[in-house]
Amino acid sequence: MELYKTNQLKIYNSLSKSKEIFKPIVEGNVGMYVCGPTVYSNVHLGNVRTFMSFDLVFRYLKQLGFKVRYVRNITDAGHLENDADEGEDRIAKKARIEKIEPMEVVQRYTVDFHETLQKINNLPPSIEPTATGHIVEQIEIIKDILAKGMAYEVNGSVYFDVLKYNETEHYGILSGRNIEDSVHNTRELDGQSEKKNPQDFALWKRAEEKHIMRWPSPWGEGFPGWHLECTAMSTKYLGETFDIHGGGMDLKFPHHECEIAQSKVKNKVNPVNYWMHANMLILNGQKMAKSTGNYILPNEIFTGENKILSKAFSPSATRFFMMQAHYRSVLDFSNDALEAAEKGYMKLMEALNNLENIELGLVSSINIGEWKQRCYDAMNDDFNSPVLIANLFEAVKYVNLLLEKKETISAADFETLKNTMNIFVYDVLGLQNNSEENACDKLNGVVEMLIKMRKEARDNRDWALSDKIRDELAVLGIQLKDGKEGTTFSVN
């Protein structure tokens, strides 16, 4: 039987601001959409945290036996430099600066994005559509919204009429704001805007002469507005209403608010049942962001090449660090915190490696079944990975006590313990065991040490010892090779 039938999953819904029992539209199936990156620069650790948070969601839903269609877009066009909607396309701007083709920028940073997420062991989504691949769909939505009178065209651009929409719907339902407030509080622009109201957002922007990324449309050549792609792609692949929509907290307003507005006008239904927002990663007391330069790149952590780091940290240690915080909490990044996390992660891995050395008994002195359920309970409670990890450390303690024979475990319980630990550590948290790599490094070190000791023996003309080292290594399949430059070795 599928686990979701016996485990009641609760998800915090940003829309209702409360934890709700998760019930998918189609039993056993989940449609999930997550706003992906704009590929105009290297993905930083803050971005990674969000995608990792939803990777955890994806992994746990699968663990519960759900069939999940996970859609995450690549924004390769359409994001404007700043609002007032007068800016320049981000991708095009970067391309001009670097004197390369826009799609070259897209390609470079898409590759970087994929490589980084792979290193940190995120599973690829089921579908990863691009904005440029869905221009036609976006134009169709604009036509529809225009036909329904909720948008207007000015000089080859099309804007969504927020105030008109707000007459019958609540623009601000997700972010908890009232349009009236923002009308009063919006800074007066220079009056050059062609929008009826500052709150209106672009569905289509006319391309200026120099603009390289452009597509033909009923309103002339241009490019889509920056909220439209998610509406186009999510509904195309998941339906007019789907189960889960995720993204960073900073996208709640205006991006997700606009998505709701667009969908409600076009399809007359709420697009999403469960809105999930991942919280920010904080560096130096402020959120990581490309625009402010306050960020750290994942590769800098893996190589240790950043002045705030004392050393390099593995992707898994980094992942563990982030999993120790709940996805809806702000997380502070620091070297000390990362070091502490790394030690904990190593301790966990050691226990997993030690599972094989446990001797089985006839009865169990610990309640494994109850422990297992506590692991599921933690994750069922809005994906509470920190509590799950606390439970895994409980298991670490079990393993150590069993090794010291201070507790006993039956064969059946041992299987449960082992399987559950493996499931949660590897499949759900997505951690990887680096011990093989480490062991390899360490073995190399050991052989080098023996070579050094053999050299000392040879220098002392202690041929018996030096030959003994060489021959016994040979028996183990390690051949020493004495050359002019010193001794090397190979493993057969």
Next chain:
RNA sequence: GGCGUUUUGGCCGAGUGGCUAGGCAGAGGUCUGCAAAACCUCGUACAGCGGUUCGAAUCCGCUAGACGCCUCCA
């Protein structure tokens, strides 16, 4: 200025109206030839003030700080 979130012990971070987070660091002990590891025990907590309650770190109010959004942003 508006909206929202948050404030937990040396550090990172959970959580709940009455009982335990967990990790890292620290102290004592067991074990050990010594050490390490492991195990056991321990400490200093719930921003401040007031209220509700038999009882609040947990609910409410005020004050202070921090953060996020209000402009692209994961």
